[in-house]
Amino acid sequence: MNLTGSRTINADVKTVWAALLDPDVLKDCVPGCTEMAGSAEEGFEAKVVQKVGPIKATFKGIVQISDRIEYQSLKISGEGKGGPAGFAKGGADVRLEEQGDSTVLNYDVEAKVGGKLAQLGSRVIDGFASKMADQFFENFQNAVEKGPTGDTTDESAASSGDAPAAETDEPKKGWLGRIRGR
Amino acid sequence: MPKDGGIGAPTRRREDYRFLTGRGRYSDDIKTQGECAAIFARSTVAHGTIKSIDTSAAAAMPGVLAIFTGEDFVEVGGNPAGWLINSRDGEPMKEPKRPVLAHGKVRHVGDAYAAVIAETVQQARDAAEMIEIDIEEHDAVVNMKDALAGTTYVHDEIGTNQCFDWGWIEDNRAATDAAIQGAHHVTTLELVNNRLVPNAMETRCSIGHYDTGTGDYTLHTTSQNPHLTRLLLSAFVMGIPENKLTVIAPDVGGGFGSKIYHYGEEALVLAAAKKLGRTVKWTSDRSEAFQTDAHGRDHVTKIELALDEEGNFLAFRTETHANVGAYLSNFSTATPTFLHGTLMAGNYTVPNVYVNVKAVFTNTAPVDAYRGAGRPEATYSLERVIDMAAREIGMDPIELRRKNFIKPDQYPFASAAGLEYDSGNYDALMDQMEKVADKAGFAARRAESESKGLLRGFGVNAYVEACGIAPSNLVGVLGSRVGLYDAATVRVNATGNLSVMVGAHSHGQGHETVFPQVVAEMLGIDPGSIDIVHGDTSKIPFGMGTYGSRSLAVCGSAVVRATEKIIVKATKIAAHMLEADAADVEFKDGTFSVVGTNQSVSFGEVALKAYIPHQFPIEDIEPGLEETAFYDPANFTYPSGAYCCEVEVDPETGKVRVNRMTAVDDFGNVINPMVVTGQVHGGLGQGIGQALMENTTYDSDGQLLSASYMDYAMPRADDLPFYTVDHSQGTACTHNPLGVKGCGEAGAIGSPPTVVNAVIDALQSGGKNVTHIDMPVTPHRVWSAMKNAG
Numbered sequence: 001m002n003l004t005g006s007r008t009i010n011a012d013v014k015t016v017w018a019a020l021l022d023p024d025v026l027k028d029c030v031p032g033c034t035e036m037a038g039s040a041e042e043g044f045e046a047k048v049v050q051k052v053g054p055i056k057a058t059f060k061g062i063v064q065i066s067d068r069i070e071y072q073s074l075k076i077s078g079e080g081k082g083g084p085a086g087f088a089k090g091g092a093d094v095r096l097e098e099q100g101d102s103t104v105l106n107y108d109v110e111a112k113v114g115g116k117l118a119q120l121g122s123r124v125i126d127g128f129a130s131k132m133a134d135q136f137f138e139n140f141q142n143a144v145e146k147g148p149t150g151d152t153t154d155e156s157a158a159s160s161g162d163a164p165a166a167e168t169d170e171p172k173k174g175w176l177g178r179i180r181g182r
Numbered sequence: 183m184p185k186d187g188g189i190g191a192p193t194r195r196r197e198d199y200r201f202l203t204g205r206g207r208y209s210d211d212i213k214t215q216g217e218c219a220a221i222f223a224r225s226t227v228a229h230g231t232i233k234s235i236d237t238s239a240a241a242a243m244p245g246v247l248a249i250f251t252g253e254d255f256v257e258v259g260g261n262p263a264g265w266l267i268n269s270r271d272g273e274p275m276k277e278p279k280r281p282v283l284a285h286g287k288v289r290h291v292g293d294a295y296a297a298v299i300a301e302t303v304q305q306a307r308d309a310a311e312m313i314e315i316d317i318e319e320h321d322a323v324v325n326m327k328d329a330l331a332g333t334t335y336v337h338d339e340i341g342t343n344q345c346f347d348w349g350w351i352e353d354n355r356a357a358t359d360a361a362i363q364g365a366h367h368v369t370t371l372e373l374v375n376n377r378l379v380p381n382a383m384e385t386r387c388s389i390g391h392y393d394t395g396t397g398d399y400t401l402h403t404t405s406q407n408p409h410l411t412r413l414l415l416s417a418f419v420m421g422i423p424e425n426k427l428t429v430i431a432p433d434v435g436g437g438f439g440s441k442i443y444h445y446g447e448e449a450l451v452l453a454a455a456k457k458l459g460r461t462v463k464w465t466s467d468r469s470e471a472f473q474t475d476a477h478g479r480d481h482v483t484k485i486e487l488a489l490d491e492e493g494n495f496l497a498f499r500t501e502t503h504a505n506v507g508a509y510l511s512n513f514s515t516a517t518p519t520f521l522h523g524t525l526m527a528g529n530y531t532v533p534n535v536y537v538n539v540k541a542v543f544t545n546t547a548p549v550d551a552y553r554g555a556g557r558p559e560a561t562y563s564l565e566r567v568i569d570m571a572a573r574e575i576g577m578d579p580i581e582l583r584r585k586n587f588i589k590p591d592q593y594p595f596a597s598a599a600g601l602e603y604d605s606g607n608y609d610a611l612m613d614q615m616e617k618v619a620d621k622a623g624f625a626a627r628r629a630e631s632e633s634k635g636l637l638r639g640f641g642v643n644a645y646v647e648a649c650g651i652a653p654s655n656l657v658g659v660l661g662s663r664v665g666l667y668d669a670a671t672v673r674v675n676a677t678g679n680l681s682v683m684v685g686a687h688s689h690g691q692g693h694e695t696v697f698p699q700v701v702a703e704m705l706g707i708d709p710g711s712i713d714i715v716h717g718d719t720s721k722i723p724f725g726m727g728t729y730g731s732r733s734l735a736v737c738g739s740a741v742v743r744a745t746e747k748i749i750v751k752a753t754k755i756a757a758h759m760l761e762a763d764a765a766d767v768e769f770k771d772g773t774f775s776v777v778g779t780n781q782s783v784s785f786g787e788v789a790l791k792a793y794i795p796h797q798f799p800i801e802d803i804e805p806g807l808e809e810t811a812f813y814d815p816a817n818f819t820y821p822s823g824a825y826c827c828e829v830e831v832d833p834e835t836g837k838v839r840v841n842r843m844t845a846v847d848d849f850g851n852v853i854n855p856m857v858v859t860g861q862v863h864g865g866l867g868q869g870i871g872q873a874l875m876e877n878t879t880y881d882s883d884g885q886l887l888s889a890s891y892m893d894y895a896m897p898r899a900d901d902l903p904f905y906t907v908d909h910s911q912g913t914a915c916t917h918n919p920l921g922v923k924g925c926g927e928a929g930a931i932g933s934p935p936t937v938v939n940a941v942i943d944a945l946q947s948g949g950k951n952v953t954h955i956d957m958p959v960t961p962h963r964v965w966s967a968m969k970n971a972g
Contacts, residue, residue: 083311086226112883115226115291119469119889122881 001126006106007137011144013071013096016103019144020074020094021065029139030063031132040065048080050088052113052128053121057085072096086115090129092136105140109133187710188703189920192856197694206433209387209402210465217389218247220451220464221306223296223313224473225288228324228545228884229336230317232286235296240312245305247458249313250297250450252285259418261444261509264410265516266661267346267541275346275541278337280509282419282446282453288317289336289508290545291886292473294446299454299462322884326482326503326542336508336543345506345515345541350523351600358536361497365488369571374956375559377480377505377878379894380552384435385466386475390451394459398426403448405431405717406441406687407727410664412719414444414512420452427452431717434689438868439551440475441689442729443512472889477878478552480505481518485563487571488534495586497534498526500563504541504549511550513729515541520660521556521648521730527597528564529608529644529822530586535598545884551729553868553930557647565643565935569942570953579939580616583644584609594916601648603820605913608644611846614911615642615824619844627828627841628947636830637948638841641940643825645932648818649924650735650915656817667814668737669723672701672744674752674807676793678786679711682744685725686737687717690864691926692857693733697741699853700920704745706772707785723810731924734853735819735915742919743811752788754803759783759791819915819923823847825932827903829940833948836965838941840870844906845932850915850923858925862907865929871897872930873937877958895958945971 009016019025023044027036030048038044044063050056059080067075077091090111097104111129113121121128187193200206237249260279267275284295296313300306323329323336329343336343349355362368382404389402399422405411408429416424434441447464454462466474482503488496504518523537572579587608588595595603616622624640631638651657654665671683682701688694694714702709715721725737749769756774757764766777775782791798792807827843845862852858875895879887888894914921934957941959945952945968952967 084307112885114228114883114885116469118291118881118885118887119472120892122885122887123893 001129002108002110003130003133004108005133005137006104007141008099009103009105009141009144010101011103012101013098013103016096016105016144017071019140025140025143026063028143029136031135031139036063046078046080052117053124055085055117055121057082059088082117084116086113086117088113088117092133105137107133107137187708188699189853191699191854193695193699193709193854195692195695195857197688197692208384208433208435209389209404212389212402212432214389214391214461217461217463218299218301218458219303219306220454220462221298221303221310222294222447222464222470223298223310223315224470225284225291225293225295225317227288227317227319228291228322230288230319232284232288232295233316233318236314237296239314240298240309243305243309243312245301246298246309247301247460248299248454250283250454252281252283252295254453255282256285258282258420258449261414261446261512262418263510263515264512264663265520266663267348267515267519268661269346270349270352275515276340276342276344277510278340282449290547291884292470292547293508297450297454299458322545322882324544324546324880324882324884326505326544329542329544330540336545343543345510345543348519348523348539348541350519350537354534354598355536358497358499358534361534362486362488362499365496366491367489367571367575369487369489369567369574370484371567371570371954372484373563373566373954375479375481375483375562376872376876376957377549378478378552378872378876379472379878380438380440380475380478381471381896382436382438382440385468385471386441386445386447387463387465388448388451389461389463390455391461392452392455392459398428399452399455400428400430401448401452402430402432404434404441405429406434406437406689406729408687408717408719409685409725410442410512410727411444411448415449415452419444419449422452428718428720430719431687434687437689438553439478439555439729442727443476443550469889472894473547473886476511476514476548476550477507478549479559479872480549481559483559483563485567487567489571489575493575493577493582493585495530495532498532498564499536500526500538502537502539504539505544505546506541507544507546507548509548511548513555514548514550516662517551517556518559521551522560524599524601525557525560525646525648526564527599528561529583529588529646531588531592532586532598537599546880553865554647554927555730557927558869558931558934561643561645561647561931562935565645566938566954569939573946573953579642580612583642584612587644602817603646604817604916605850606646606820606822606848607911607913608822608824610911611822611824611848612644614908615826615844615846618846618906618908619826619842621826624828631830635833637833637944639829639831639940639942639944639947641827641829641936641938641943643932643936643939644823645825646820646822647927647931649731649821649927650815650819650918651730651732652818653816654814664726665814666726666736667812668726668732668740669810669812670737670740670744671723671808671810672741672748674748674789674792676790678789681713681715682741683715683722684737684741685722685727686733687725687728688714689728691728691733691861692854696734696854696857697738700738700741701745704742704749705785706770724812731821731926734920734922735918735924736813736815738920738922739815739918740811740813743813744809747809747811748807751803751809752785752807755788755791756783758799758803759788816917819850819918821847821849821923821925821928823928823932825936827933827936827940829937829944831941831944831964833968836961836963836968838874838959838961838964840874840903840937842906843870843903843933844908845929846908846911847925847928848912848923849909849925849928850912851921852909852912853920853922855909858909859907861925862929863905865927865931866905866933867897867902869930869933870902870937873934873957873959875901875958875960
């Protein structure tokens with residue numbers, strides 16, 4: 001599935017760029033991420049716990065950042081293997097545009113699943129991927145606007161690893177995020 | 183006694199007692215001391231090159247006994263296709279190797295690349311998850327037309343995704359083209375015959391056993407065809423001598439075609455059993471079944487029908503793309519060709535038929551015969567385009583069919599698609615259908631539906647199919663690599679009861695009830711004293727299995743021939759006992775008597791004499807009473823039928839409900855009408871399922887999206903109407919001794935076009951200009967079609 005969107009982040013382009021390359025920020029922003037290590041140059045190793053439809057799995061995989069044009073655009077791609085659950089992989093083409101004091105972050109996301117995830121979760125996968133992307137950029141916006149240190153409540157929600165809880169948490173977090181954004 | 187349970191008696195199925203009370207004994211029910219479990223590691227991607235497989239972590243897991251990968255089977259053979267098809271240019275089809283375990287590449291989701299043998303299923307499963315495979319992914323080949331145009335190949339070594347490009351009959355092509363060119367009217371229809379998952383209630387299961395003392399192998403497996411499985415394992419895949427391998431298919435919970443074929447899992451459990459000296463069992467789970475059982479149908483067809491001014495059919499011409507999936511399953515090349523193209527003249531006197539079929543490899547599960555196997559695809563194309571033509575030229579669809587029917591005095595009839603139909607009476611079937619379906623009352627029922635705001639449609643269909651496959655001489659010319667006879671041994675035991683060993687396997691067809699009815703009728707004895715033995719290569723003479731509605735027509739005929747031999751020998755023994763000439767001994771109602779006298783001996787007395795041959799003429803007659811016959815038919819059999827149904831369509835939601843369904847079939851002579859009715863019911867359920875609900879979906883990456891009952895819609899009882907089933911209009915088959923034709927697949931062949939024709943009729947009656955909807959005709963598709971039609 002593919003989806004496209006944009007967000008206006010209340011920070012300058014250099015701050016947004018730096019945040020995109022920061023493993024701690026990424027860890028906080030990838031929904032269900034419990035571990036993230038590595039560097040933007042070498043790639044990150046990540047562990048993500050998620051529930052898709054009837055399947056809950058721990059995905060171990062790599063997140064890589066490529067096609068970097070400083071302060072302009074990059075590609076984030078990740079592939080996670082969930083063992084018997086199958087795999088999930090996706091990428092986001094991110095483009096930054098300066099707009100006064102703010103930065104517009106445009107993204108095109110592509111997501112794919114395979115194996116049991118596709119077999120049993122296909123009906124819910126589009127909604128799931130859209131939710132994941134939305135949550136990621138929401139978290140990212142929050143993280144950047146609050147500064148690079150991150151926010152502990154946000155971190156605990158994002159890395160709780162408990163998917164049903166994350167699902168019920170999600171609207172609340174979105175709501176808080178939006179308040180903070182204003 | 184035989185008249186109560188002989189030919190024609192609606193005897194209840196004796197096997198149902200054990201099936202319905204949990205006393206069946208299926209493969210997975212067999213527990214062996216010391217058995218261990220096999221679990222397969224299967225590809226989650228549709229297409230990729232295997233860079234490496236690391237089994238070290240898995241091998242260190244608790245309970246693990248052995249791990250196999252494709253490397254372990256490099257030296258053994260592949261699982262072959264049973265039918266050689268030549269392309270139009272004379273080139274033989276492409277036959278890439280189908281290995282026991284994927285080697286070099288994985289080619290569909292579910293393709294097994296490793297197997298773990300462990301003490302328990304759970305241990306094997308845990309270990310299989312620890313196998314590390316590194317796959318370099320390739321684009322998946324999914325859509326058939328893209329597959330032919332593209333340069334990504336499922337099998338790189340053949341340099342194409344086309345298995346063959348077949349023309350039938352190539353010599354008729356020019357005449358067909360000319361007939362269409364010059365026709366008064368041509369109706370053209372493009373349609374999809376949707377891909378189906380067979381969904382047998384019992385998933386596949388294979389148990390390998392190796393006797394370390396004798397070197398004998400035994401395979402228990404869910405097979406419709408144990409002798410073929412033995413033959414393939416021996417001659418092609420494993421090289422195990424046939425005399426060292428026994429294949430046993432015990433109770434099997436449905437097959438619908440998917441269990442005709444040999445699968446790699448069967449070879450694996452045997453190899454593992456030999457290596458470990460242990461019994462090795464694998465039982466498929468439902469997810470594996472969705473991914474790896476051979477699927478059915480999956481044709482994309484363009485069909486043209488040319489007519490003259492009066493509505494006479496001048497020609498049918500089709501172009502079909504047939505998906506064979508990632509590997510050639512055993513019958514996969516015969517199904518879209520000789521089981522499909524040869525039926526493309528239907529029930530009609532049409533003079534010109536030309537069929538073109540391109541078989542295409544894709545990164546999907548193998549596709550093979552599924553209930554009907556090629557004939558449903560033929561009937562669906564024909565009967566949809568005929569219905570469309572009737573509408574276009576403004577003729578009643580029944581009248582148009584009748585106008586072109588082969589008439590009863592034209593048999594034997596050489597069809598334009600190359601078959602010789604031996605018997606039939608399509609007008610009589612249509613007459614009976616109109617009567618029992620109360621066609622006359624349709625207008626009133628339509629008015630009643632309309633008063634509820636529903637659109638009501640009447641759909642009709644005529645079909646003829648080829649069953650009882652088939653004459654070895656004929657199929658040999660057509661490319662079959664096997665013979666298609668069958669065999670039976672009738673063993674009269676000393677105490678007068680009988681064991682009948684039959685090559686046909688019963689997995690829902692009712693053989694255990696029906697075959698004894700035939701023997702009982704012939705011998706004039708109680709059918710309860712006759713038992714059928716099947717499914718064990720060590721007990722039965724030979725068999726080519728159960729498919730193509732062939733069991734009674736072919737194997738049943740072998741039973742007749744063997745029983746005739748029994749009667750001949752028993753008559754000689756009786757003559758000796760009666761001190762008469764055999765020519766003077768008459769056998770009737772289970773008694774041998776000397777014509778014109780009151781001297782007689784019973785069948786039981788003769789049996790006892792055969793085994794206690796005191797004062798026996800051993801120089802003239804051997805002791806014992808057991809006979810074997812192989813029967814090879816002279817032709818296919820040609821069941822036919824006239825079906826109709828009525829549907830109600832909700833114009834607000836597009837929901838279709840089949841309201842009445844009538845199946846009038848010519849099965850020739852009927853041995854057990856209750857069993858026949860049950861077979862038709864089952865076929866109708868599957869046909870209506872295909873028409874309205876079932877669909878197999880792969881996404882563009884080759885991921886199987888409809889891989890559970892959440893996403894694959896199986897028909898349930900409340901989706902189906904009550905059926906009217908009639909087989910009163912039989913015309914006997916002229917070339918087999920029972921005059922039977924076969925009933926196992928008819929319902930699945932006749933019903934899909936009937937339902938779709940009825941839906942179109944309903945929509946047209948509501949002023950919606952919808953001329954075609956592809957199956958499954960789901961509410962979404964109906965609603966969209968109505969919207970698009972304005």
